[in-house]
Amino acid sequence: MEVGILGQFVITMAGRPVEIASRKQRLLLAILLTADGTPVHAGTLTDALWGELPPVSAAANLRQHLYRLRSALGGDRIVRLGGTGVRMRLDDVSVDARRFTELATAGEDALTAGRPDTARDLLGEALGLWRGVPFAELAAEPALTAEVTALTERHLLTLQRRIDADLALGRHSDVVPELTRLVTAHPYQEAFYAQQMLALHRCGRTADALAVLARARRILAGELGLEPGHELRALERSILRQDESLRLPRTAGGKPPGRRRPEPLGKPAELPASVADFTGRTAETALLDTYSGELAVAVVGPAGVGKSALAVHWGHTAADRFPDGQLFVALHGFSTTGPAEPIDALARLLRALGMPADQIPSDVDEAAARYRSMLAGRRMLVVLDDARSASQVRMLLPGRPGSLAVITSRRRLSGLLAHHAVRRIALGPLPTGTAVGLLRRMLTPARIDAEPDASAALVRACGCLPLALRMAAANLTDQPGRSITDYVAELRPGYRLVGLSDVEDEFTLRLMFDSSYAILDATTQLVFRRLSLVAGPDFTAETAAAVAGVPLDDASAGLARLADAHLVVARAPGRYTFHDLVGEYAALRHGSGTREGAGP
Structure with a gap:
């Protein structure tokens, strides 16, 4: 769970904002957060909510507010202690105020140790988390006055120390x-x-x-x-x-320190080769052009939809916008060996920027600060490919616009949008006409024109997914005498994932779906498999709860996680559906054959 306190009061779980509309419940949550895991007496909470004259029903109302908070945040998040106190578990809670304090302390230590460049980076990052009065509309509540005052004083002190670092530099x-x-x-x-x-x-x-x-x-x-x-x-x-x-103090060379300049380096050009016959995505490419002056753009969508292909293709076409070069890091977010750690990705980036390996800090915060410093004043493109989560890429973002990070992920990465200036472009399957156009470019126009109906049927069988279309075209290219009609007949429901496998990498699509499925929790996996039993065109949380045999809340949370992972698609408020190939994969996972033929 991520909590924003500094200038707003925002709670995010699994990349989704948590709505707590009641002011009293928001105040309760704020008090429990500021207690930092220590118990708060029920009387203290009552006084905070109703002052010196609480209503007769205050105790019952307090229990009701706590119940609703537990429902919103998870049943084990807020713990009642024998009826006399309440505490909040913070073991997996990320609070921007805590991060602010950690960075500020590290920056002050670096300044004391005579490292003003490192201090400035750390203190600047801490100040970057500050967005206004802590707790926003709750700041005037008496129960929060001490915490708001302490954070405000720490902000002023951090600002003073950062200016001390500037003066030292x-x-x-x-x-x-x-x-x-x-x-x-x-x-x-x-x-x-x-x-x-x-x-x-x-x-x-x-x-x-x-x-x-x-x-x-x-x-x-x-x-x-x-x-x-x-x-x-x-x-x-x-x-x-x-x-x-x-x-100013003199350096060893006898000159006073001035503004640090980026160290000379060659112009990196690390983008992989652009995918052959790239087709379509005109609107998305235009959006990337529009966002090229921003801090970061997240290109998100399901496996096989062409996120990496778009990022790399656009990076090559937009090279002149980034005269200082292009960096590329494969984050392996859905690899069976596990995602790349931020410190390893930072080391990779720092080496590409010219830092000797023996000078790369082992501390992730310090490495991130050096990375941002080396990007400062440059215009570079940084492609962060196949991210698993917001936390994996947060340290890899540039410190300010100029250089641009383009992130690709199968997840929505809502946490980045909530806490950083990150734009998002959602990719879906290609339009039918564009999908046929891709086949024309990969095969030959004559072959497509000879079997227009079969070509349209092939596009439908591939669900207009670029990766599936490329696999189909590759298989047909390997069999020049085979008709498209014959190949489409092989791609009957229940067998498409086999028929669309790559000759050299069997079950490629299925392996990609496997890696998206593998990171889900057990309940969400169950919901995903059982949804293949639904015969209708879409399903709701109530449907999911019924077919999976789980409580409605668990079904709702499972659908939210599946939507975040792009394994289901929201077609209307509260109603979801499968992409055809993903639905077929769910049926295979369930062991029931095709979706259409599945029994109850």
């Missing part, structure tokens, strides 16, 4: 405009005045630096009746006597 001219805004927004934060004075002094604007202190003195004395603190007064004296300690 010689970026004084860059931070002057930012500090001008900060001293206006936070007129009582003396640290920002001190940083502004130092930055201006290093820019050669000593008079302006001293004017900052005069302005701070007027504000502090006029509104609070206080004189500036010791740090500001000491800095004023150092500026007036042109103290050498205010200059």
Whole structure:
């Protein structure tokens, strides 16, 4: 479960937002989250929800609110402790506020250790998680005041430390405009005045630096009746006597550190060869053109629909948009050997960007920070192929637009859309006319024109899936004397996955479906298999519950997971169906032959 606190209050499970419309239930959840796994007394929760004058029914109402929260989040997520307290299990909960604190702490440690470049990256990543007042509309609730205040103070401290890192790196001219805004927004934060004075002094604007202190003195004395603190007064004296300690420290080469420039590297061109006879996808290609200035695009869809082919084909055609090169990483999200770990993918990317292997950090956060730094100022295309989850690719995204990540996945990757500036393009089967056009290009126009009805039937048998069409065309190419009509007869229901296998890689389509099926939990696998028993054109959660013999909630959750994995298709609100070939695969998994012939 992923929870967003910083500037919004959003809960996501299995890539899907969890709707908790009741303000009281949202407040309960916020309190349990801030307790960080420790029990909260029922009386504390009652006071938070109803204040000093709770209704007579408060205890019963509290139990009802907790019940609804458990229903939304899972029955074992919120634990009652003997009727006197409640706690929330957080062992598999990812909270952006916790991640913010971890990154901020790591950045502060790096700054203390004399590594301002690493510190800036880590602190900048932490600040990137911040999107406004914590808990959004709940921020004013008395029960959350302490947590909101603590997070806000930590945000200001992290901002100060990141500017300290900038100053240590010689970026004084860059931070002057930012500090001008900060001293206006936070007129009582003396640290920002001190940083502004130092930055201006290093820019050669000593008079302006001293004017900052005069302005701070007027504000502090006029509104609070206080004189500036010791740090500001000491800095004023150092500026007036042109103290050498205010200059940038010298490096081993005798020069002050300046803005880090990307290290020289050759122009990588790692994209695989584009698929032969690429056909169609005009609208999707236009969308990729439109999104080329964004941070990342996720191309999602079922196995065999042509996600990787689109990403690679577009990458070759759009090469001039990314003059610094193209990177490609196979993430093996659905491989039988398991998905690539983020640290391994980062090492692969850092080597491609020119970093010696012995200098690649072993810590995933530090490696990700170095990766983002090496992309900064460049325009590169990064294709992250076959991602299994949002968590697998989150560390592999560029830090800001300029370079573009194109991610392909069989999953929807809703977590990326919820927490990052990621666009999504959903691929479905090809339109019938385009599918026939692909066959014309892979076979010959004369062969297709000689059997137009059989060609249309072949397209239908392939479900308009590009991979199935390519396999069919390859098989027919290997048998030039065989008619399309004869081949289509072989692709009768129940046997299409065999007839559409590749000569050199038996049951290719089935193996791809196997890998999508294998990562499902046992209940969802059961629902998937039993749905092959449904004779009608579509099914609902109630249908799934009935044929699978599971509770309605489990059936609903199973359908949601199947839709996320593109193993079922939502054809209307609450109604789902199979792609023909996937439905046939479900029937084979169930051991019942064809969908149409399955018994109850």
